Every structure is written in C-alpha cells, then in structure tokens.
Amino acid sequence: MEEQNPVLLNLWKHHLGFIIGNIVKTKSEADLEIIRTNLLKIGGSQMDLYIGSLTPENILDQVYSFIQSNQLTTKENYQSWLSSDSGKEYSQFSLSDKSDWTFRLGNEEDKFVHIHPSRYSPNTIRIKATVLKTAILVFSFLNFKNGSYIDINLINRLRKEYLEESPLKTVEFKKGLGKFLDFLYKQIELRTETFLIHRKIDLTNG
Numbered sequence: 001m002e003e004q005n006p007v008l009l010n011l012w013k014h015h016l017g018f019i020i021g022n023i024v025k026t027k028s029e030a031d032l033e034i035i036r037t038n039l040l041k042i043g044g045s046q047m048d049l050y051i052g053s054l055t056p057e058n059i060l061d062q063v064y065s066f067i068q069s070n071q072l073t074t075k076e077n078y079q080s081w082l083s084s085d086s087g088k089e090y091s092q093f094s095l096s097d098k099s100d101w102t103f104r105l106g107n108e109e110d111k112f113v114h115i116h117p118s119r120y121s122p123n124t125i126r127i128k129a130t131v132l133k134t135a136i137l138v139f140s141f142l143n144f145k146n147g148s149y150i151d152i153n154l155i156n157r158l159r160k161e162y163l164e165e166s167p168l169k170t171v172e173f174k175k176g177l178g179k180f181l182d183f184l185y186k187q188i189e190l191r192t193e194t195f196l197i198h199r200k201i202d203l204t205n206g
Contacts, residue, residue, distance in 0.1 A: 005064050006073060008111035009056065012038050013129075016051045016187060019136055024192050026140040035140045036162045039133045048116065049132065051187070052097050052123030062095050063115055075112045079105055092118055099123040130165060131177045135184050137162055149181050 011018040026032055050059075072078045082089050082105060091103045100121035106114035117124040137158050138149050147154050155177075156167040171178040 004110060005060060006075075006078075006106075006111055007060050007063050007067070007113045007115060008106045008108065009059060009115050011056055013042055013047050013132075014050055014116050015056055015059075016049055017053075017191065018056055020184075020188055020191050023136065023139045023143060023188065026143045028144060031144075032137075032140055032162070035136065039136060039163065042129050042133055044129050046126060046128050047132070048119055048121065048124045049127050050099060050117045050121075050124050052099055054095060054097055054099070059095060059101075059115075063093065063101065063113070066093055067113060072113075075109070078113060097123055125183075127180060128176075130163075131180050133163055134159055134165070134177055135180050138181065139184060139188065149185060150178075 009015070022035065022038075026035055054062075067073055067078065070081070072081055082091055082103065089105065092100055093103060094100050100118035101115050102118045104114045104116075106112045119126065134155065138155055141147070141154075141158055142149060149155075150171065150173070152168065152171055155171060159165040160167065168177070171181070173179060173182050
C-alpha cells in the first residue's frame with residue numbers, strides 16, 4: 001500500500017502560481033462564486049506568498065522526500081522532531097530554489113505536516129489578507145467581464161458584494177493594494193498566454 005503524503009500547504013494563501021491558474025480558469029459567475037468561497041477561508045491576517053517557479057507538486061515532493069529520508073512520516077516522529085528543535089515547535093527547510101519553508105504541526109490526522117513560506121524568505125512577498133483577496137477577486141472577475149483593474153468603483157463593488165469589505169477612497173500604485181494589483185497583472189501576463197485584460201490607463205502618466 002502506497003504511503004500517503006502527510007504534507008499540507010494552503011495554496012490559496014501561499015502559492016502565486018496556483019492562484020493565477022485559478023484566476024484564468026474563471027469563466028462565469030458560478031466560477032467566481034467558487035473563488036469567493038475559497039477566499040473567505042483565507043482569514044484576515046498577513047501571510048507570506050510564494051512567488052517562485054516551483055509548482056505545488058514540486059514543493060510537496062521535495063518536502064515529502066525530506067521527511068521520508070528523516071523518518072518523519074508518522075505523526076509521533078514528526079511531532080517529536082519539531083519539539084526537539086530548541087523547544088520552538090516549528091522548524092525550517094530550504095527548497096531547491098533557496099526558498100525557506102516553515103514546518104508546523106497540522107490539525108488534521110492525515111495531514112499533520114503543515115508548511116508555509118518562512119517570513120522574508122527568498123521568492124516570497126509578505127501581504128495582507130484583504131489585499132490578496134481583493135486582487136484575486138478583481139482579476140477573476142475581469143477574466144470573463146470587461147473592465148479595468150485600476151477602476152476604484154469596480155474594486156469597491158466587488159469588495160462589498162463578494163467579501164463584505166468596506167470601500168476604499170483611493171488606490172495608490174506605489175503601495176498596498178495598488179502595488180499588488182499591478183504586480184499580479186504583470187505576473188499573469190508573464191505566466192499565461194490566455195489572459196486578455198488590457199490596461200485602460202498608462203500608469204506611468206497617472
């Protein structure tokens with residue numbers, strides 16, 4: 001019987017490539033509702049988002065190889081290993097692209113190896129949950145509807161309707177949500193060939 005991989009990674013919170021893959025698959029209101037359901041599970045804190053080139057499968061395979069080679073595939077061994085590391089109850093591991101990942105004890109019996117990108121790791125950015133959720137929602141909507149991601153009225157309408165978030169007065173493209181919207185737009189352009197969003201305003205002049 002094949003041993004089950006006990007590694008858990010919340011891809012909606014921690015993997016940009018996975019997020020973009022779901023954005024470009026959004027083709028209808030029904031799809032957008034599925035996106036919304038997943039976004040509401042993200043919570044309201046800050047998080048570290050992996051923006052490197054490793055796929056979720058790459059990450060899970062590398063982590064599983066590590067725990068397997070160190071005989072950590074049982075919950076008892078894994079928990080003992082965590083608590084033995086200076087009593088911190090977490091540990092770290094670097095992947096092939098030099099990104100650092102934190103190991104914690106998961107709540108699920110069959111997914112007890114909970115991993116997430118370490119704070120300030122290479123190939124990651126730190127982001128507020130509301131910024132991440134808003135940006136995902138905006139680009140998912142624009143994948144099948146006309147509009148612009150720099151339209152404050154559209155942003156606020158989507159935030160209110162799908163996330164029950166308060167409206168924003170402005171969006172500045174040098175920080176916060178505006179900066180991440182522009183970053184995500186460029187990443188979508190780089191990583192996909194099917195995303196058909198066009199800018200309405202030249203940001204260098206506005």
